[in-house]
Amino acid sequence: MIIKPEVMRGGLVKNPHPIGCKAVVEKQINYMKKKSCFSDKKRALIIGGSSGYGLASRIALAYGAYADTICISFESGISDKRIGTAGWWNNIWFKEQAEKDGLIAKNIIGDAFSDEVKQQTISLIKKTFDGKIDVVIYSLASPRRTDPKTGITHNSVLKSTIGEISAPTLDLNKQTIVSGKMLEATKHDIDETIKVMGGEDWQLWIEALKDANVLAQNFKTTAYSYDGADATDAIYKKGTIGAAKRHLEKTALELNYMLQGIHGEAFVTVLKALVTKASAFIPLFPLYGCALFKVMKQQGTHENTIEQIDRFMRDMMYGNKRIIDETQRVRSDNLEMDVNTQRLTNEIMAKMTAENFKKISDFDGFYQDFLELNGFNIEGVDYNLAIDSEALKTKQP
Ligand code: NAI
Numbered sequence: 001m002i003i004k005p006e007v008m009r010g011g012l013v014k015n016p017h018p019i020g021c022k023a024v025v026e027k028q029i030n031y032m033k034k035k036s037c038f039s040d041k042k043r044a045l046i047i048g049g050s051s052g053y054g055l056a057s058r059i060a061l062a063y064g065a066y067a068d069t070i071c072i073s074f075e076s077g078i079s080d081k082r083i084g085t086a087g088w089w090n091n092i093w094f095k096e097q098a099e100k101d102g103l104i105a106k107n108i109i110g111d112a113f114s115d116e117v118k119q120q121t122i123s124l125i126k127k128t129f130d131g132k133i134d135v136v137i138y139s140l141a142s143p144r145r146t147d148p149k150t151g152i153t154h155n156s157v158l159k160s161t162i163g164e165i166s167a168p169t170l171d172l173n174k175q176t177i178v179s180g181k182m183l184e185a186t187k188h189d190i191d192e193t194i195k196v197m198g199g200e201d202w203q204l205w206i207e208a209l210k211d212a213n214v215l216a217q218n219f220k221t222t223a224y225s226y227d228g229a230d231a232t233d234a235i236y237k238k239g240t241i242g243a244a245k246r247h248l249e250k251t252a253l254e255l256n257y258m259l260q261g262i263h264g265e266a267f268v269t270v271l272k273a274l275v276t277k278a279s280a281f282i283p284l285f286p287l288y289g290c291a292l293f294k295v296m297k298q299q300g301t302h303e304n305t306i307e308q309i310d311r312f313m314r315d316m317m318y319g320n321k322r323i324i325d326e327t328q329r330v331r332s333d334n335l336e337m338d339v340n341t342q343r344l345t346n347e348i349m350a351k352m353t354a355e356n357f358k359k360i361s362d363f364d365g366f367y368q369d370f371l372e373l374n375g376f377n378i379e380g381v382d383y384n385l386a387i388d389s390e391a392l393k394t395k396q397p
Contacts, residue, residue, distance in 0.1 A: 001387045003083065005376045016086035017383065018078075018392055020375025025093040027378075028056060028306040032063030038314040039065035042134040043216070045121065047072045047112050047205060050087030051373070052276035053224050054139030056309040058094060061135065064313060068104035070124055070133075072112045074142070078393050086277075086374045091397035104128055107397040112140055113201050115148045115208075122212045132216040136209070138202045138223035141278035145196040148204075156196035158282060159185035162238045167283035170290070172370055175363075177354045180283050185240045197244035199223065199251025206255050206266065219264035220317065221255065223248050226279075227270045227333060229342050231291075231349055235284045249327055256328075269316070269330040272308050275369035290361035291348035292336065297362060301335040304369070308332060 006014040042065040048054040049071030061067035071094075075087040091107040098105035106124055110117040125133055146153045160182045167182040185193075194200075202223050209215055225245045228236035236242050248268055255266035273292060279285055296302035303311065312332035315321035323331040335341065348361055357363060371377040 001389050002384060003387055004383070005371065005374065015083050015374065016089055017375035017381070018083065018089045018387060019385075020372075020378045020381045020383070021086050021089035022093040022375070023378045023381050024372055024375055025055075025059070025090055026097065028059045029063060029094075029097055031306050032059055032310065035064065035310065037064050037066065038310075039318040041066040043067065043125075043129045043132060044069045044135045044137065045072070045125070045133050045209075046070070046137045046139065048139035048141065049073060049137070050075050050091050050107075052139070052141070052278065053271060053274075053305060053309060054137060055087075055090055055094070056305040057137045057139060057313075059306060060309045060313050061137075062094075062098050062101075062103055062105070064310060065318070066103070067135075068129060069098070070106045070108065070121060070129075072108050072110070072117060072121065074111060075109055075397075077109075077397075078389065083387075083389070083392075088397060089375070092395050095397060109397060111146070112205075113142075113145045113148065118205060118208045122208065122214060125209075125214045126212075129214075132214055133209070134216045134219060136205065136219075136221040138205065138221065140201070141276070142196060145201065147195065154192045154195035156193040156244065157185065157189050157240055158235070159183050159189050159240045160234060160238060161185050161190060161240065161243060162234060165234050167235050168287065169283045170286040170363075172280065172286070172367065175358070175367070177287065177352070177357055182235055182239065182283055190240050190243050193240035194244045194247045197241060198247030199249075200247075202248065203251050203255060206258070210258065215259070215262055215264060217262050217264075219259060219262055221259075221264075221266045222269045222317065222330070223252065225249070225268045225270050225329065226273065227329075227337075228273075229288070229337065229345070231288050231342075231346055232273075232284060235282065241282070249329060253328065267328060267330050269312060270325075270333045271312070272303060272333045272336045274305055274308065275366055275373065276305070277373055280370055280373075286366065287349065287352060287357070287361075288345070290357065290363045290366045291345045291352065292341070293362035293365050294348060294360070295341050295344040296335065297365065299341060301338070301341065303335070
């Protein structure tokens with residue numbers, strides 16, 4: 001079987017290239033292997049660790065803190081009809097390499113929002129991690145969540161809390177700018193998005209782990225957030241997703257208080273804008289990303305996913321260069337938020353048209369990152385080589 005990217009309407013790549021995904025995971029591991037470690041050995045749980053920032057966190061902890069890891073993710077595997085999701089393959093390749101390097105790596109595929117997966121994880125911690133974990137990274141991005149107490153499924157939406165706004169974006173399939181709008185959110189929309197992307201589930205996780213007595217002394221947990229610049233303010237900070245992130249921040253303060261007895265800490269970390277499965281579909285965000293990448297690459301401050309997470313963990317999670325804002329959030333997005341960077345990014349965005357955007361922004365870099373999410377266009381991978389799907393079917397995460 002030869003696999004080519006199947007691009008759907010709006011630009012989503014439907015199918016991953018398993019061997020390309022392997023190369024992407026290896027690239028991130030190799031980046032970490034060249035660096036010194038930033039911590040002594042850790043036992044880590046990554047909730048949402050199969051792609052994007054969660055995967056980079058798992059790799060950074062494994063190779064920067066000798067961490068044994070458990071990853072929770074919601075992915076589907078290979079069948080006669082489908083090749084599986086990119087996250088499925090990322091889990092497999094990470095585990096294969098980590099085990100070769102003498103680390104424990106466990107994958108739980110299931111709904112992180114459910115009580116069952118929480119209990120399954122606790123059993124695994126007791127069985128394989130001497131009953132304790134040192135760090136939990138909460139990196140979920142999900143369109144829906146079933147509340148385990150009520151059984152009701154809530155849906156998150158990307159809407160505006162300040163009235164309907166125009167939100168042009170990139171159609172990555174047609175490689176063109178398309179006009180679009182963000183509809184005004186109702187109170188129900190805001191509540192639903194908070195239910196899915198707010199802090200409730202993070203809190204349930206930490207409470208369940210604490211009640212099971214599996215949190216080690218000096219335990220740390222962080223949930224990832226984005227804050228956004230002026231250019232994305234209306235769609236992000238003042239959108240339903242921003243409302244959910246404010247809830248996440250309130251949760252961090254409560255969790256931080258709850259963890260004092262074990263000298264633990266909980267905080268929200270604001271990360272840099274990057275291309276991931278989740279972010280590529282936020283209106284306006286891709287245009288901002290293309291302009292931002294251009295400026296940050298020119299200034300030599302651009303970081304890809306693993307570079308951003310490595311710096312966050314090395315300097316701010318385990319190091320002594322933590323940047324904290326007035327709401328106690330850790331600001332690893334400091335280079336993106338630099339005043340000059342923002343000014344230059346805004347200048348590019350103001351000039352962007354359907355005709356010139358590829359030339360004046362870093363569309364090529366943004367698009368490359370987008371293809372990499374599914375393992376395409378990676379140097380050294382022969383895409384004309386047939387994939388042995390029967391051999392791949394024998395691999396389990
Ligand atoms: P992603 O889409 O690459 O990863 C999401 C992860 O969540 C995957 O591992 C997926 O399997 C897992 N997941 C989703 N639903 C699940 C469920 N029900 N049960 C178990 N696992 C489930 O997303 P990305 O972009 O890495 O986002 C992670 C976090 O980082 C989000 O909170 C996001 O807001 C934040 N962030 C993202 C930025 C960006 O530019 N991409 C910037 C700053 C923060």
